[in-house]
Amino acid sequence: MENNVSHSSEEAAIASICENFRTHQSGCFVLDKDDASGVATLTICNPTRKNAISGSMMVQLRDTITQLEQWQQGKAVIIYGAEGSFCSGGDMNTVRQITTTEGGRQMSILMQYNLKRLQNLHLLTVALIQGKAIGGGAELTTACDFRLMTKRAQLGFVHVRMGITPGWGGGSRLVKLLGPSLALDLLTSGKQLNGDEAKRIGLVNDVLDCDENDIDDVLLKCKQWLQQYVKGAPETIRAIKAIVVSAMDNTLPDALKKELEIFLTVWGGPMHRNALSQNLKHR
Missing domain, CATH: 1.10.12 (Lyase 2-enoyl-coa Hydratase; Chain  A, domain 2)
Incomplete structure (x- = not known):
């Protein structure tokens, strides 16, 4: 009973935050589910903002994860950014409107909730990183089961440059992925890693050999890599x-x-x- 009450309280708090954040509109997530293969794609689509995640997109992400939770034919989902860039974190137009402590608290609560649900999703999740995954975009990748990069892609926890820390749960997950020393190295330096560097330290699973200017080829190579894990029912x-x-x-x-x-x-x-x-x- 206590757990049910706690869950209901959390859901009510999230719903209240969503009402505040859905007014900050820009971009969208596009979900495409393929029942035949059991593999979905989720596109981060805000290319004029380098696929930054706006307030309305944070709300939409919550609803999209619910759709994936209910997908009975599903095996895996590939998350990637539109037009050759993964995600640049929080949309600055949204961020500039929530610079109070309360605004930051609400954003952190909502995105930690979203990414925890993504991490707990009973599907295999793949972050397909092209272009740049920085700040909150890098945090999003840590909530996925697998991370793949193209050769020219860059991945960086650049929060220190903005005078902040990770707030979407990416700092804690990075420690679990790499250990405290390597996590501190990336978080305090703000360095951006290419695919080979990220693979060497164990942050990404593989670097794809593909035509980075052709999204169809990038997705094809990603799906071919994923095939070894989705042969089961x-x-x-x-x-x-x-x-x-x-x-x-x-x-x-x-x-x-x-x-x-x-x-x-x-x-x-x-x-x-x-x-x-x-x-x-x-x-």
């Missing part, structure tokens, strides 16, 4: 992701209980029985 992939999410958020005893619960949702199911009948384990 949607319910199996979502169950595996749920186990990983549980392990990140819980103590080992609680995570083990959750793993058992998830395991029993697929054990003896249609996909399991079919695999047993065909002896697929040893193929």
Whole structure:
């Protein structure tokens, strides 16, 4: 009961913040779900602002994640920016209107809520980084399961240049990804990494060999890379992701209980029985 009350209170607070932020309008997110492949694309579309995320886009992101949570055919989602640039963080037109402590608090709460839900999404998530992913754009990538960069792309936590810290949860996630020393290196220097540098320290999974001026080729290479992870059935992939999410958020005893619960949702199911009948384990 206490958890339900807490969740309801959080949802009410988020709804109130959304009413304030939806008036700061610029750009949009474009979601394209492909039921046949189970792979969706989510485009950050605000190219005149280097795909910065406005207040209205922060609200739309909340609603888009809800659509992905409800997508039963889904296996994965690829997040990328329109017109060759990933995301430059918060839209300055929005930011300039919320420079009070309360304004910053509301933005941080909303985006931490959004990116935590993205991280917990029972789909595989891929940040496909072209151009620049800086500031809040870099923070967004840390909420994804996989990060891919093109050769000329740059990734940087440049908050220090603006006299601020990460506020969307990216600082904390960066420490978990790289450890405190490397996280401090990136956060205090504000340096921007190319694909090879980011891969060397373990921040990105791979650097794509593609025509960076052709978004169709970039997406094709990304989907080809992703194919190795989406061969399973949607319910199996979502169950595996749920186990990983549980392990990140819980103590080992609680995570083990959750793993058992998830395991029993697929054990003896249609996909399991079919695999047993065909002896697929040893193929």
